[in-house]
Amino acid sequence: MKFGAMNMEPGRMLRRKRAPMANLMRCLYLGAALSIGVVANEATVADDDTITIVSWGGPYVVSQDKAYFEPFTRKTGVNINLAKYDGGIEDLRAMVRAGELMWDLIDLTVADTLLACEEGLLEVIDHSRLPPAPDGTPAQDDFYEGALTRCGVAEIVSSTVLAFNAKVFPGEQPSKIQDLFDLEKFPGKRALQKKPIANLEWALMSYGVPREELYDLLSTERGLRLAFARLDQIKDHIVWWLDLSVPVKLLSREEVVIASGYNGRFFNAAVVLGRPIEIIWDGQLYELSGWGIPKGTPNYETVMEFISFATDTRRLADQAKYIPYGPARRSSEKLVRTHEQTGVDMRPHMPTAPANFMTAIAKDNLWYARINDRLTERFNAWLGE
Amino acid sequence: MATEPNTITRILRITAFGILTGAAASLAAIVFVEIVAQLNNLLFISPRSRVLAGETPWLTLMTIVVPTAGGLVVGLLCRYIAEDRPHTPSDVIRSVQLLSGKLPMRSSALTALASIVALGSGASVGQYGPLAHMGATLGSATSRLFKAGRTMGTIGVGCGVAAAISTAFNAPIAGIIFAHEVILRHYSLRAFAPITVASTMGFIVANVLFERAPLFRIQSVSVDHALEFLAFVIIGITGALVAVAFMRSILFCNRLADNIPLPSYLKPMVAGAVVGVVAIWLPDILGIGKETLRFAIIEDAFSPAELTVTLIAKILATALCIGFGFAGGVFMPAMLIGILFGALGGAGMEWVVADFRSDIAIYAICGMVAVTSPVIGAPLTSILIVFELTRNYDLTTAAMVSVVFSNVVAYRIFGRSLFDVQLSLRGFDLSLGRDKVVLDHRVVADYLTQKFTRLAPTLTLSEAKAVLTQAGNSEGYVVSTDGIYLGTVSLPQLLALEAQGQSVDERVDSVAAPEQLVLTSDTSLWEAMENMGDFVGESIPVLRSTNDRHLAGVVFEASIVKGYMDVQHEIRRDEHGAG
Numbered sequence: 011m012k013f014g015a016m017n018m019e020p021g022r023m024l025r026r027k028r029a030p031m032a033n034l035m036r037c038l039y040l041g042a043a044l045s046i047g048v049v050a051n052e053a054t055v056a057d058d059d060t061i062t063i064v065s066w067g068g069p070y071v072v073s074q075d076k077a078y079f080e081p082f083t084r085k086t087g088v089n090i091n092l093a094k095y096d097g098g099i100e101d102l103r104a105m106v107r108a109g110e111l112m113w114d115l116i117d118l119t120v121a122d123t124l125l126a127c128e129e130g131l132l133e134v135i136d137h138s139r140l141p142p143a144p145d146g147t148p149a150q151d152d153f154y155e156g157a158l159t160r161c162g163v164a165e166i167v168s169s170t171v172l173a174f175n176a177k178v179f180p181g182e183q184p185s186k187i188q189d190l191f192d193l194e195k196f197p198g199k200r201a202l203q204k205k206p207i208a209n210l211e212w213a214l215m216s217y218g219v220p221r222e223e224l225y226d227l228l229s230t231e232r233g234l235r236l237a238f239a240r241l242d243q244i245k246d247h248i249v250w251w252l253d254l255s256v257p258v259k260l261l262s263r264e265e266v267v268i269a270s271g272y273n274g275r276f277f278n279a280a281v282v283l284g285r286p287i288e289i290i291w292d293g294q295l296y297e298l299s300g301w302g303i304p305k306g307t308p309n310y311e312t313v314m315e316f317i318s319f320a321t322d323t324r325r326l327a328d329q330a331k332y333i334p335y336g337p338a339r340r341s342s343e344k345l346v347r348t349h350e351q352t353g354v355d356m357r358p359h360m361p362t363a364p365a366n367f368m369t370a371i372a373k374d375n376l377w378y379a380r381i382n383d384r385l386t387e388r389f390n391a392w393l394g395e
Numbered sequence: 396m397a398t399e400p401n402t403i404t405r406i407l408r409i410t411a412f413g414i415l416t417g418a419a420a421s422l423a424a425i426v427f428v429e430i431v432a433q434l435n436n437l438l439f440i441s442p443r444s445r446v447l448a449g450e451t452p453w454l455t456l457m458t459i460v461v462p463t464a465g466g467l468v469v470g471l472l473c474r475y476i477a478e479d480r481p482h483t484p485s486d487v488i489r490s491v492q493l494l495s496g497k498l499p500m501r502s503s504a505l506t507a508l509a510s511i512v513a514l515g516s517g518a519s520v521g522q523y524g525p526l527a528h529m530g531a532t533l534g535s536a537t538s539r540l541f542k543a544g545r546t547m548g549t550i551g552v553g554c555g556v557a558a559a560i561s562t563a564f565n566a567p568i569a570g571i572i573f574a575h576e577v578i579l580r581h582y583s584l585r586a587f588a589p590i591t592v593a594s595t596m597g598f599i600v601a602n603v604l605f606e607r608a609p610l611f612r613i614q615s616v617s618v619d620h621a622l623e624f625l626a627f628v629i630i631g632i633t634g635a636l637v638a639v640a641f642m643r644s645i646l647f648c649n650r651l652a653d654n655i656p657l658p659s660y661l662k663p664m665v666a667g668a669v670v671g672v673v674a675i676w677l678p679d680i681l682g683i684g685k686e687t688l689r690f691a692i693i694e695d696a697f698s699p700a701e702l703t704v705t706l707i708a709k710i711l712a713t714a715l716c717i718g719f720g721f722a723g724g725v726f727m728p729a730m731l732i733g734i735l736f737g738a739l740g741g742a743g744m745e746w747v748v749a750d751f752r753s754d755i756a757i758y759a760i761c762g763m764v765a766v767t768s769p770v771i772g773a774p775l776t777s778i779l780i781v782f783e784l785t786r787n788y789d790l791t792t793a794a795m796v797s798v799v800f801s802n803v804v805a806y807r808i809f810g811r812s813l814f815d816v817q818l819s820l821r822g823f824d825l826s827l828g829r830d831k832v833v834l835d836h837r838v839v840a841d842y843l844t845q846k847f848t849r850l851a852p853t854l855t856l857s858e859a860k861a862v863l864t865q866a867g868n869s870e871g872y873v874v875s876t877d878g879i880y881l882g883t884v885s886l887p888q889l890l891a892l893e894a895q896g897q898s899v900d901e902r903v904d905s906v907a908a909p910e911q912l913v914l915t916s917d918t919s920l921w922e923a924m925e926n927m928g929d930f931v932g933e934s935i936p937v938l939r940s941t942n943d944r945h946l947a948g949v950v951f952e953a954s955i956v957k958g959y960m961d962v963q964h965e966i967r968r969d970e971h972g973a974g
Binding site (some may be wrong): 217219223227229230232233306374380384 | 443446688
């Protein structure tokens with residue numbers, strides 16, 4: 011199945027007999043929803059053997075499809091409907107509260123997992139059902155710290171990075187977080203996500219604050235004030251993005267010179283599509299993300315079976331053949347080799363590659379889980395200033 | 396060159412000693428810092444835990460309750476510590492300067508516990524003092540474990556202190572220098588070798604085994620204009636005044652606490668409550684204040700008014716906490732006060748020369764060391780800490796200038812350090828040299844002899860003469876039947892009386908007069924030496940005490956001189972020994 015096919019039938023998931031939706035809800039999700047038929051003979055599969063997974067779209071979902079969805083359907087005959095979203099737990103919250111669940115499984119960041127779990131929007135996961143590493147190491151010890159949470163199993167380490175269009179800067183190229191804020195040296199528009207995350211960290215980091223002190227300082231009024239003051243300096247030169255696919259487009263069209271985005275998307279644009287896009291690894295903000303099960307799904311057992319299947323050592327390493335996101339298991343890391351399509355060695359493109367990781371910021375998941383709403387409010391107020 | 400097996404064993408022994416002490420002190424320091432950090436998160440002291448809790452009435456309540464309760468716990472713990480107060484580096488200095496190096500285990504352990512509670516509950520105190528004290532205690536314990544001699548005790552203490560400082564700052568050289576400059580106060584290869592091993596071990600444990608980030612980091616910056624060195628001199632001089640104000644505030648609060656009619660175990664609670672209430676508006680004064688330290692080196696993080704307010708609040712809060720008996724150090728608060736002061740100086744400089752000023756971080760750090768070094772009496776250590784944390788020559792040179800001027804000024808108007816002044820207030824004055832304090836703490840009781848002629852008061856003069864002649868002594872001590880010293884008679888005196896025609900049947904107590912110089916058991920060697928100048932007799936009578944005129948024995952002038960020589964010898968061995 012080709013990725014292009016995914017966009018063809020955006021309404022398919024709505025045909026399912028479960029969850030008759032209110033009109034309002036339909037309007038909310040129709041635009042974002044997309045669905046794929048995973049196997050050709052989908053029509054013959056009973057609805058009970060279909061689960062709906064919501065994930066992030068783009069090259070990421072293609073990598074998931076290749077590494078997890080296709081093999082799972084082949085093995086079990088269970089069809090997978092796919093929906094797309096751009097993160098956050100607002101949709102999930104609305105669905106669970108309304109009792110109109112459309113998803114059986116959700117791919118979300120650990121911060122969102124913690125928050126959703128705290129709010130009772132996710133099922134508790136029994137980690138003992140996860141397969142051990144090939145050498146027998148129990149899953150609990152094989153996954154990285156923080157990858158297994160009460161309601162979640164992480165699959166990847168992904169990273170929010172800055173990237174630039176190399177054609178625009180043929181001479182000196184931006185290489186540091188400070189360069190994002192340096193309009194003299196690197197003039198031009200910047201594309202940043204219309205959320206506090208990453209922007210605040212980078213703004214404060216640009217003052218020379220060591221990465222491990224960022225969240226302690228951002229926890230003070232003074233730290234926030236400094237961060238916003240830094241963002242103020244480039245505010246008129248920022249193009250705000252919401253959709254994850256936008257940064258690559260803006261960079262490719264040279265509408266902006268520097269953009270923030272997920273490293274997987276930038277890798278895809280540069281290596282697969284040959285765009286002149288380069289990543290600035292300085293200050294990359296990495297986080298774990300993975301699976302959570304929406305509260306009240308009727309397909310809990312099937313979904314749990316899928317999670318066990320998709321997070322074994324082999325599958326996690328397989329995903330890295332398609333996208334440079336580090337597997338969340340130690341045992342998988344050793345199996346990472348080349349990019350399936352281009353044969354490029356994937357290891358130097360991983361956020362966790364030693365050279366890329368030197369100044370990496372570990373996203374403070376609990377911090378975001380607890381104060382994201384307050385922070386967003388503050389951020390929006392600043393946007394409006 | 397042939398090496399004696401003896402030498403090899405010795406080197407191995409010293410190395411093992413250094414490694415063991417260093418590792419123990421370093422691990423203890425790491426555990427200490429970790430527990431404090433966890434408590435700060437748990438008790439809503441750290442900014443992150445405060446923001447996670449949200450701006451709720453609950454947080455406001457906890458801001459007051461936590462330091463207050465912390466104060467009560469500290470107060471109660473201190474009741475079980477010798478002298479009813481938390482021990483500090485000054486106690487370590489005292490013990491080492493007295494050539495003992497022995498620290499009381501129970502009191503030290505309770506001090507560490509009280510410090511953890513104080514720091515964990517947000518009192519405005521530092522952690523380096525308690526860490527150094529804890530290291531010293533472990534060093535003292537290992538030297539006992541090694542059954543090392545007396546001077547090894549002081550070296551063990553030095554090892555522990557060096558490792559603790561090395562771990563806390565990620566600065567092994569500063570650790571070595573601190574142990575010598577503040578604790579030992581001399582440099583000998585004998586001490587230097589094991590202390591270096593211990594300090595390096597502290598660094599290894601902190602970096603290699605645990606990968607702990609340094610408590611704070613400073614980015615590299617440079618001094619852009621030579622003329623700015625003038626500004627660093629001014630920061631040094633004015634920084635000394637800030638340091639003195641800080642130290643005097645502590646001593647003042649100490650006296651204030653003494654005059655408050657409250658049981659002493661309740662006093663830290665009062666300080667905790669005040670700090671808690673003020674922290675509702677000014678959370679910067681709570682706890683260790685790492686975030687404030689960082690902000691101070693960032694341009695525009697504080698307005699000059701904010702700097703001034705925070706600076707004064709931190710001085711008062713720390714003086715109150717320390718003065719009222721909270722366990723904890725003054726090092727970190729001094730750093731904070733200093734860095735705020737330096738940033739203020741930088742802001743002032745900007746006002747004068749506008750854009751021609753270098754990065755604010757340089758000014759902030761000059762201020763930091765200008766205030767810190769006279770407080771702990773460690774100019775070299777302060778310079779080295781800056782150097783090891785920044786590896787920046789420009790910055791270190793600037794800091795050096797401030798440190799030197801600050802120490803000269805502070806020494807003139809206050810004294811060598813807060814520790815030394817605290818010690819001298821407790822009657823232990825190091826400013827006149829180490830031999831004096833050691834002699835001050837050796838008493839004549841240790842040099843007494845019973846080899847003297849005791850005369851009953853009822854003896855006649857002729858009987859007394861016979862007794863003295865037979866004993867071969869020229870002096871006799873007239874002592875009543877219940878042992879009270881009545882006076883001294885000498886053979887020449889008796890002969891002279893006889894020649895003058897005095898009746899030989901007269902009682903001896905009628906002519907015996909108390910010696911001009913009479914000592915008591917607790918007279919120090921120093922005092923004895925001072926008073927001995929005009930003494931011409933054979934031996935000096937020593938009474939039990941000034942109120943108890945029982946004759947405890949006599950002391951020969953030569954014994955006192957020998958005691959004096961012993962002390963000089965011990966000090967020389969401690970300070971100049973090579974092996």
